[in-house]
Amino acid sequence: MSLLIEKLQPRLVKQFQGIIQNQHLAQGYLFAGAPGTGKKELAQWLALRLFCQNLQAGKPCGQCPECQRIISGNHPDVIQIAPEKQTIKVEAIRYLKNELYKTGMEGAKRVFIIQEAEKMSVNASNSLLKFLEEPASDALIILTTTAKSQILPTIRSRMQIIDFHGIKATAAFERFTALGMTPANAQLLSLLTRDYQQAQTWLVTDSFNQLLKGVLHWFHKVLQADSEAFVLVQTQVVANAKNTADQQLAFEMIINFYDFLLVLRYDKSRTIENSDLNKLVTAAMNLSDQQLMTQLSLVLDIQKQLRVNVSFENVLEALTLKILAV
Ligand SMILES: [Zn+2]
Incomplete structure (x- = not known):
């Protein structure tokens, strides 16, 4: 089984395969780029890669129990935070911090994914910053954003920034059809957006x-x-x-x-x-x-x-x- 992100951003997937193989994974990454470029998917792929029990040529299988738990959002060591009503509140970051200071339940690395990190409130940003200054050694933190410049410079400076480049309409077409859109709709809409959610909204x-x-x-x-x-x-x-x-x-x-x-x-x-x-x-x-x-x-x-x-x-x-x- 080949995961969608491997087709969407093959270069970045390859890059991270190498990084993990050489054990050079950094503590924190900031994934920056336009909507629909696969930021969330690559963050999830990294989690899969770290936990999968059935790796195939260095890639996660997407099917074993560990992979399934991550994909369904039920893995205790993969914590995902997304904004609620346009903002990431300090409570969400407090929950995250509590989780961050726990040690991994199953001895492996823990992965924290904060989506649309530019929507963190000032309080939330400051809490995250405090954590980043003395991070737990087993944590991998990934922030995703469409607006890199709106992330506090002090946070940015503690992260490795990965820029996601625009994807081609043909890649978006493949992705839309794989997600269930008819080829006719997918071809037309992939010309206008690379973001599946946007395309779905427009359709209705x-x-x-x-x-x-x-x-x-x-x-x-x-x-x-x-x-x-x-x-x-x-x-x-x-x-x-x-x-x-x-x-x-x-x-x-x-x-x-x-x-x-x-x-x-x-x-x-x-x-x-x-x-x-x-x-x-x-x-x-x-x-x-x-x-x-x-x-x-x-x-x-x-x-x-x-x-x-x-x-x-x-x-x-x-x-x-x-x-x-x-
Ligand atoms: Zn697996």
């Missing part, structure tokens, strides 16, 4: 689906160089982009769809699982690589104007005319 959000449908409709006409696209700005896109977040999201969609079309031209082996994407690919057949790239650069230029408080509708209409002229 009406306003998101309407915006996506509207943008796809508009974009399809744009690719066909059909002047009806100009009219669709209002009825399909503006009407479904109710606030600035939606408007930014609409631009992200357009940019990622162009990116998808361009990548496909260099990677013809890829199968298209989604009928909307297939329509876009067909519509783009008459456009050269150069035309697609010129259109994309127009979108990227105009996206910047959105931030300077101009009308979304005017910006998108002007953009549509420019693209149609390419």
Whole structure:
């Protein structure tokens, strides 16, 4: 059995395999990176690697009783803390500290995972800091964060920082399908986010689906160089982009769809699982690589104007005319 993280972040998994083999594991790590890059999963993988009783070529099996207890969150020596309502309270850190000073029940290392560590309250941060200054020797502490700069510098300086780089849409697609999403949904949504939770939320959000449908409709006409696209700005896109977040999201969609079309031209082996994407690919057949790239650069230029408080509708209409002229 190959765990998902081994596909998602193969380089980091390999790196930690080496670190553990050479017994160079540090006491504390800060895993930093965008949502969906596998920070929590790698922290859990490390716990599995340390406790698994059936290692296979240096990798945890994911199936033995020890692995199962960690995966289900019931291992007494693997303590996981996640924020409650946007903050990690001092009580959670107190519980953690109590646990930290106990010795390992089964003689092995103990693993502490604090997710979204930037959400620790000041009190919680200070408690953790006190512990880090005189750590228990058998503890491995892993903090995960999407906002490294918001972690106290005094905590950061006591941790080894591991930066998680963005993952590719194809890796996110594999992950989404492995987690049960249909290939059609997974392919479309993996272009827009690498975060499975985000993708799941979007799938069941009406306003998101309407915006996506509207943008796809508009974009399809744009690719066909059909002047009806100009009219669709209002009825399909503006009407479904109710606030600035939606408007930014609409631009992200357009940019990622162009990116998808361009990548496909260099990677013809890829199968298209989604009928909307297939329509876009067909519509783009008459456009050269150069035309697609010129259109994309127009979108990227105009996206910047959105931030300077101009009308979304005017910006998108002007953009549509420019693209149609390419
Ligand atoms: Zn195992």
